[in-house]
Amino acid sequence: xxxxxxxxxxxxxxxxxxxxxxxxxxxxxxxxxxxxxxxxxxxxxxxxxxxxxxxxxxxxxxxxxxxxxxxxxxxxxxxxxxxxxxxxxxxxxxxxxxxxxxxxxxxxxxxxxxxxxxxxxxxxxxxxxxxxxxxxxxxxxxxxxxxxxxxxxxxxxxxxxxxxxxxxxxxxxxxxxxxxxxxxxxxxxxxxxxxxxxxxxxxxxxxxxxxxxxxxxxxxxxxxxxxxxxxx
Numbered sequence: 001x002x003x004x005x006x007x008x009x010x011x012x013x014x015x016x017x018x019x020x021x022x023x024x025x026x027x028x029x030x031x032x033x034x035x036x037x038x039x040x041x042x043x044x045x046x047x048x049x050x051x052x053x054x055x056x057x058x059x060x061x062x063x064x065x066x067x068x069x070x071x072x073x074x075x076x077x078x079x080x081x082x083x084x085x086x087x088x089x090x091x092x093x094x095x096x097x098x099x100x101x102x103x104x105x106x107x108x109x110x111x112x113x114x115x116x117x118x119x120x121x122x123x124x125x126x127x128x129x130x131x132x133x134x135x136x137x138x139x140x141x142x143x144x145x146x147x148x149x150x151x152x153x154x155x156x157x158x159x160x161x162x163x164x165x166x167x168x169x170x171x172x173x174x175x176x177x178x179x180x181x182x183x184x185x186x187x188x189x190x191x192x193x194x195x196x197x198x199x200x201x202x203x204x205x206x207x208x209x210x211x212x213x214x215x216x217x218x219x220x221x222x223x224x225x226x227x228x229x230x231x232x
Contacts, residue, residue: 007094008150010142012085020084025077032073036065089124089139093150098126102139109134117151118159119144120216131164132227133214136205138198168216168223178224182211186222193220 042048043058060068090101098114100107109126113134116127124147126135141147151158171178171186178186185207192200201217208215212227 007092008153010091010093010146010150012088012140012142017085020081021078024081024084025074028073028075028077028080029070030073032069032071032076033066035073036069084140087139089137089141091124091142091147091150093154093156095154098135098151098154098156100124100135100137102137105138107135107137111154111156114156116159116163117156118161118163119147120162121218125162127163130227131214132209138202164225167225168214169225171215171222171224177226178213179211182208182213182224185211186215186224189215190220190222193217193222 039054040058043055048054057065086103088102092099092101095111097108097110098117100109113128114126115129115131116125118125118127119141120136122141124135124137124141125133128134148158169175171190173183173187175183185204189201189204189208192198192204205215208224213224214227215222215224217223
């Protein structure tokens with residue numbers, strides 16, 4: 001496929017952004033109003049958990065109760081819309097390099113460094129010529145078809161999946177093919193995954209990469225493989 005000199009920007013479409021910014025507050029306001037009705041209904045029961053706060057809220061005069069419920073839902077919807085859009089990954093691809101942004105995080109990789117570009121579940125991965133992972137994104141990704149078109153249009157080696165997927169092995173603590181340092185990081189990372197601490201898990205992925213170990217996860221399970229140049 002011929003390449004294009006113009007950069008290709010792959011991100012959340014403007015229409016989708018508008019729908020999120022408008023839709024999330026609207027849904028939040030409706031839920032706030034329903035919550036108000038539920039509180040008023042619960043206040044009529046002879047006994048209900050958190051009886052005092054429920055009756056206190058239900059006793060507020062109108063229209064203050066309704067306005068407060070709608071405002072609370074509206075604000076909650078705006079917060080959720082902001083968090084969703086902030087978690088979105090922006091991708092800019094040209095003939096020389098690809099740039100990935102996620103919040104304040106920015107990663108860049110040159111086309112000449114990329115041996116394979118593919119989707120691994122919810123992650124976009126750029127694999128180097130030594131089978132190392134140059135990029136593994138975090139956050140919500142654009143449509144897979146849009147990403148594929150963008151990378152192919154600029155001559156990147158897009159593939160349908162990880163070409164080295166068969167080399168990954170399920171991590172078992174104490175496995176003799178990994179040294180003590182790698183197992184230590186894997187244990188820490190297992191705890192980070194259990195607690196859904198994505199930033200910590202990402203940092204530990206980097207530490208393992210420096211030891212020549214590539215790691216991926218499926219749910220809470222970790223899988224690993226060695227780089228050809230990694231320590232034996």
